[in-house]
Amino acid sequence: MKNRITLKDLAKDLNLSPSTISRALGNHPAISDATKKRVQKKADTLGFTPNSIASSFRMKKTRSLGIIVPRIDIHFHSLVISGIEDYAYKNNYNVTIFQSKNSLKREKEITKILQTRMVDGVIGCLSIETKSCDHFKKFDKLGVPLVFYDRVPTDFDANKIVINDFESAYTATKHLIKSGCKRIGHIAGNQTTTIFNARLEGYKAALKKYKLPIDEALIMHTNNLSYDEGVNCAKKYLALPELPDGIFCANDYTAVSVIQVFRKGGINIPQQVAIVGFSNYPISRIIEPNLTTINDRAFQMGEASTKLLIRKIEDDNDIIDSEIITLKTELIIRESSKLN
Amino acid sequence: MKNRITLKDLAKDLNLSPSTISRALGNHPAISDATKKRVQKKADTLGFTPNSIASSFRMKKTRSLGIIVPRIDIHFHSLVISGIEDYAYKNNYNVTIFQSKNSLKREKEITKILQTRMVDGVIGCLSIETKSCDHFKKFDKLGVPLVFYDRVPTDFDANKIVINDFESAYTATKHLIKSGCKRIGHIAGNQTTTIFNARLEGYKAALKKYKLPIDEALIMHTNNLSYDEGVNCAKKYLALPELPDGIFCANDYTAVSVIQVFRKGGINIPQQVAIVGFSNYPISRIIEPNLTTINDRAFQMGEASTKLLIRKIEDDNDIIDSEIITLKTELIIRESSKLN
DNA sequence: CTGAAAGCGCTTACAG
DNA sequence: CTGAAAGCGCTTACAG
Numbered sequence: 100m101k102n103r104i105t106l107k108d109l110a111k112d113l114n115l116s117p118s119t120i121s122r123a124l125g126n127h128p129a130i131s132d133a134t135k136k137r138v139q140k141k142a143d144t145l146g147f148t149p150n151s152i153a154s155s156f157r158m159k160k161t162r163s164l165g166i167i168v169p170r171i172d173i174h175f176h177s178l179v180i181s182g183i184e185d186y187a188y189k190n191n192y193n194v195t196i197f198q199s200k201n202s203l204k205r206e207k208e209i210t211k212i213l214q215t216r217m218v219d220g221v222i223g224c225l226s227i228e229t230k231s232c233d234h235f236k237k238f239d240k241l242g243v244p245l246v247f248y249d250r251v252p253t254d255f256d257a258n259k260i261v262i263n264d265f266e267s268a269y270t271a272t273k274h275l276i277k278s279g280c281k282r283i284g285h286i287a288g289n290q291t292t293t294i295f296n297a298r299l300e301g302y303k304a305a306l307k308k309y310k311l312p313i314d315e316a317l318i319m320h321t322n323n324l325s326y327d328e329g330v331n332c333a334k335k336y337l338a339l340p341e342l343p344d345g346i347f348c349a350n351d352y353t354a355v356s357v358i359q360v361f362r363k364g365g366i367n368i369p370q371q372v373a374i375v376g377f378s379n380y381p382i383s384r385i386i387e388p389n390l391t392t393i394n395d396r397a398f399q400m401g402e403a404s405t406k407l408l409i410r411k412i413e414d415d416n417d418i419i420d421s422e423i424i425t426l427k428t429e430l431i432i433r434e435s436s437k438l439n
Numbered sequence: 440m441k442n443r444i445t446l447k448d449l450a451k452d453l454n455l456s457p458s459t460i461s462r463a464l465g466n467h468p469a470i471s472d473a474t475k476k477r478v479q480k481k482a483d484t485l486g487f488t489p490n491s492i493a494s495s496f497r498m499k500k501t502r503s504l505g506i507i508v509p510r511i512d513i514h515f516h517s518l519v520i521s522g523i524e525d526y527a528y529k530n531n532y533n534v535t536i537f538q539s540k541n542s543l544k545r546e547k548e549i550t551k552i553l554q555t556r557m558v559d560g561v562i563g564c565l566s567i568e569t570k571s572c573d574h575f576k577k578f579d580k581l582g583v584p585l586v587f588y589d590r591v592p593t594d595f596d597a598n599k600i601v602i603n604d605f606e607s608a609y610t611a612t613k614h615l616i617k618s619g620c621k622r623i624g625h626i627a628g629n630q631t632t633t634i635f636n637a638r639l640e641g642y643k644a645a646l647k648k649y650k651l652p653i654d655e656a657l658i659m660h661t662n663n664l665s666y667d668e669g670v671n672c673a674k675k676y677l678a679l680p681e682l683p684d685g686i687f688c689a690n691d692y693t694a695v696s697v698i699q700v701f702r703k704g705g706i707n708i709p710q711q712v713a714i715v716g717f718s719n720y721p722i723s724r725i726i727e728p729n730l731t732t733i734n735d736r737a738f739q740m741g742e743a744s745t746k747l748l749i750r751k752i753e754d755d756n757d758i759i760d761s762e763i764i765t766l767k768t769e770l771i772i773r774e775s776s777k778l779n
Numbered sequence: 780c781t782g783a784a785a786g787c788g789c790t791t792a793c794a795g
Numbered sequence: 796c797t798g799a800a801a802g803c804g805c806t807t808a809c810a811g
Contacts, residue, residue, distance in 0.1 A: 105787095105788055106788070106789065106790095107788075107789095115797080115798085116798045117790095118798060118800095119796085121788095121789070122790090122796095125790085129797080130796070131796060134796080134797085148556070148577075149555050149789080150787090150789070151555035152492065152495050152496045152501060152556055152557065153496055153788035153790095153803095154790080155789095156495075156496040156787090156788080156803060156805090157789045157791090157802085158790075159803075163535070172514070172520075172521040172738075173517075174512070174514065177512045177514075180512075180536070184536060184538050185538070185540075188537065188538070193535050193552070193557070195533050195534060195535045196520070196524060196534055196535075197524065198521065198525065205528075215488055215489050216491060217492065326724075326725065359727060381722075382721075385699070385722065386725075387699060445803095445805085447804075456782045457804085457806095458782060458783080458784095458807080459780085459781055461805070461806060461807085462806090462807090474780080489804090490804055491805095492803095492804085492805095493787095494804080495805095496789090496803090497786085497787055497804075497805045497806050498806075
């Protein structure tokens with residue numbers, strides 16, 4: 100570490116006090132323009148860079164947000180983080196990221212780290228293993244606001260940014276019904292996860308509403324909605340005495356695998372089976388036929404989380420205890436379900 | 440902000456000095472086990488959390504790494520960041536992320552922010568717009584180590600983690616030649632970017648080595664190697680009097696678009712045209728036929744960058760000025776090029 | 780084994 | 796318009 104220039108050094112050089120230097124660089128109204136210019140010029144020539152840690156320490160504000168995501172390399176999360184960084188950057192906050200790797204143990208460790216006053220607020224998406232959220236309760240005691248997105252706690256009141264999974268699944272299923280499908284299947288995610296349960300329920304609700312039977316044989320269950328699980332589900336569909344004529348898949352990966360397996364089996368999509376996915380992953384525009392899917396607003400989720408969080412951080416006399424914001428999704432109709 | 444418990448509070452409560460509390464919690468050998476236990480217990484019951492900003496300030500170490508990437512939501516970068524976070528986490532560093540959004544202006548702003556002693560070291564991948572790296576030179580003066588990956592500066596000596604793009608392209612092209620291809624095309628990226636130029640040169644070198652002609656008509660140039668540009672290139676190939684029998688694409692997106700356009704045109708892959716991509720994106724395992732590609736070691740690039748950076752941060756009497764580490768890539772042979 | 784003291788580099792209420 | 800002084804919460808060299 101080299102010797103770094105401080106306010107004191109500038110002060111000595113200019114025969115001013117450190118207070119004046121600080122005010123001049125902070126563009127304080129009480130300082131004369133002449134002084135401001137002198138100070139700025141000296142700061143530039145000496146290459147002064149302020150010590151933001153000293154400032155954070157003094158101000159008890161770090162202008163940092165802590166983010167806990169299961170994994171960064173999952174496209175959904177990388178989009179959310181992109182939205183977070185973008186909104187934070189525009190508001191002069193920076194973003195410190197941690198991956199829980201879907202381990203409850205690691206998630207707990209991370210909350211401990213974040214509870215050292217490192218950050219002014221926290222945005223989290225729970226790990227798959229997380230059932231109870233006790234390890235997040237300390238933030239409230241410390242006065243550190245907390246916002247969850249996507250996988251949110253159910254066991255305590257918290258700020259949450261979500262989409263309406265039930266409604267989205269209902270819309271997707273209704274779209275298949277309106278396109279003329281009568282035997283509609285569903286590839287479901289892990290039912291202990293709220294959002295995947297809601298997608299299943301939305302699917303069922305649409306069937307009920309339009310007086311179509313709910314046939315458990317057409318509902319396939321998976322653990323991770325992985326591509327490979329999708330392949331298995333597709334094979335099971337092919338083994339049925341009668342194929343479904345439409346399938347709503349709880350994510351795009353399984354939808355893509357179904358399309359591929361079915362086409363290999365000589366089945367026309369969408370003519371014989373129409374397919375709808377969920378998430379609007381990049382692959383949905385590449386797979387042939389292009390996949391009808393739900394835009395889950397990942398980037399906007401990041402923006403909205405950050406906007407809410409910063410408001411909570413900066414509004415001292417905020418009397419709202421917790422807030423749940425639901426974003427509108429969007430059905431994107433593409434070739435995989437165009438029947439008429 | 441609520442009133443927070445400090446070392447002083449604990450000290451008063453236990454009739455000890457703050458120094459002792461600090462040492463006890465830091466597991467200093469000079470403190471008796473009995474005292475350590477008393478202090479730890481009290482800290483737990485009062486819910487003491489240390490103020491890491493105060494500690495950073497005092498120690499002149501933040502244990503934070505600053506990352507500048509063009510975008511977080513590009514799969515390559517999200518993988519690198521994942522590798523960075525993983526290695527950093529295991530070594531008790533945290534990771535603060537900024538996106539340049541490929542804007543030189545924003546990249547400069549970010550370097551300014553990072554030069555406020557916020558971080559102990561910086562990992563960067565240059566924006567597309569960046570030609571000169573003067574804005575990074577200040578880090579050296581501040582004693583803040585800097586490591587670049589992937590898109591690295593050419594105009595000054597710096598620590599760099601790269602793959603051998605020339606060699607990888609050579610290997611990919613050689614694979615096509617060994618598979619029997621005689622008319623091999625290339626879809627090239629922006630030639631002002633070093634890595635894409637190296638890929639083109641590696642391709643040419645392989646052709647030369649094996650005494651195949653370099654036919655400029657078979658070399659397509661793109662700006663961003665986007666999917667849509669790939670579609671255009673594919674159409675241009677189709678318009679040629681004679682098709683190539685193999686194409687090495689500088690990334691997977693263009694390779695995928697070529698496969699799709701060619702198949703729509705009734706061309707068999709790999710029998711008529713063998714295709715090789717670059718990067719091993721998830722889609723390479725989904726597209727049919729599965730795409731032969733180069734594993735570009737994104738995650739490992741993140742790990743290696745962080746390992747090098749932390750070494751530079753912690754090794755005070757390091758006399759190495761700058762270091763360039765080249766990672767081995769791997770040719771992954773899949774259906775799109777299996778000719779024999 | 781424990782304590783008193785100094786100081787990291789800022790910011791700001793108070794005084795002039 | 797400018798300055799002197801206090802203090803944010805830690806850590807550690809020094810002393811005992």
